[in-house]
Amino acid sequence: MRRVLTTIATVLCASLVQADEVNIYSAREENLIKPILDIYSRETGVTVNLVTGGADELIQRLSLEGANSPADLLLTVDVGRLYRAKEAGVLQSVQSPLLDAEVPANYRDSEGYWYALSLRSRVIVYDKERVNPADLSTYADLADPKWRGKICVRSSSNIYNQSMVASMVSRNGVAQTEEWAEGLVANFARSPQGGDREQISAIAAGQCQVALVNTYYLAGLLSSSNPADRANGEAVAVFWPDQNSNGAHINISGAAVTKAAKNKDAAVKLMEYLVGDEAQHWYAETNNEFPVRDDVQSSELLKSWGEFKADDIALDQLGIHNAEAVRLMDRAGWK
Numbered sequence: 001m002r003r004v005l006t007t008i009a010t011v012l013c014a015s016l017v018q019a020d021e022v023n024i025y026s027a028r029e030e031n032l033i034k035p036i037l038d039i040y041s042r043e044t045g046v047t048v049n050l051v052t053g054g055a056d057e058l059i060q061r062l063s064l065e066g067a068n069s070p071a072d073l074l075l076t077v078d079v080g081r082l083y084r085a086k087e088a089g090v091l092q093s094v095q096s097p098l099l100d101a102e103v104p105a106n107y108r109d110s111e112g113y114w115y116a117l118s119l120r121s122r123v124i125v126y127d128k129e130r131v132n133p134a135d136l137s138t139y140a141d142l143a144d145p146k147w148r149g150k151i152c153v154r155s156s157s158n159i160y161n162q163s164m165v166a167s168m169v170s171r172n173g174v175a176q177t178e179e180w181a182e183g184l185v186a187n188f189a190r191s192p193q194g195g196d197r198e199q200i201s202a203i204a205a206g207q208c209q210v211a212l213v214n215t216y217y218l219a220g221l222l223s224s225s226n227p228a229d230r231a232n233g234e235a236v237a238v239f240w241p242d243q244n245s246n247g248a249h250i251n252i253s254g255a256a257v258t259k260a261a262k263n264k265d266a267a268v269k270l271m272e273y274l275v276g277d278e279a280q281h282w283y284a285e286t287n288n289e290f291p292v293r294d295d296v297q298s299s300e301l302l303k304s305w306g307e308f309k310a311d312d313i314a315l316d317q318l319g320i321h322n323a324e325a326v327r328l329m330d331r332a333g334w335k
């Protein structure tokens, strides 16, 4: 009897493998990705299995599992992590004319190892009551002594800060960027603590006047059902930095097919769906991220912050210079 059951199980497994499915390792908060995957499953009949975890932990898991990994697709935020995954040898390149047509060249890996699905900018937010936006200009200016004791920013262990600093290293070199970091640290209102939302609430609480945050965090506070969140969001305004030079720093959420993918075609089809109209609108409206496609509108809230010039640096530079960025922030005393 046991042998019969085993045989039935084997047949069942074989037929499951043949059915269209995609197994995802995702570092996105589940509520920021699962709803659109559920829509995809309903529309296509493709089974999507989602494992959620920390980005670095999932990349390490892919390394350890090697060819036996059940994952087909890695979803994560920040190009620094997608770059790490490519370097770790856990991804494979994808040839998709559709992805190449829809995702601008600076928002995908030149060899097809990863593609952006949505964009976010790391912007300056400021206290509407106490800061005159005419005093703001560039990221570089945040190192000016006029901001002494007025700046809040999260830890340098955070990849968003690392990627922003890496873009500066790419443009200005280590020495100049380190000098900037020293000036920035000298202007900190407090030792780095909390995430981007907490920098905004610190401004609302009067602990600092200026902070660096990703756009969707502010959008999330402003559209929160919690009045205290909304009040924190209302205390600040967005300033788009570097508008007369490189443009505001941009990062991505993205997707990559794993090296061990057993459902590569289905994984690529899902990636193609995620840059399609329905998913791009969903990203814009639900997540308050910028669509990766410039022909898809942003949410009304993001549009209300005005047009801005986005930095068009090739994003792999943020991965290439990550280690230098981490070391110089450490030397500069950015905790």
Ligand code: FE
Residues within 6 Å of the ligand: 077, 214
């Ligand atoms: Fe985030």
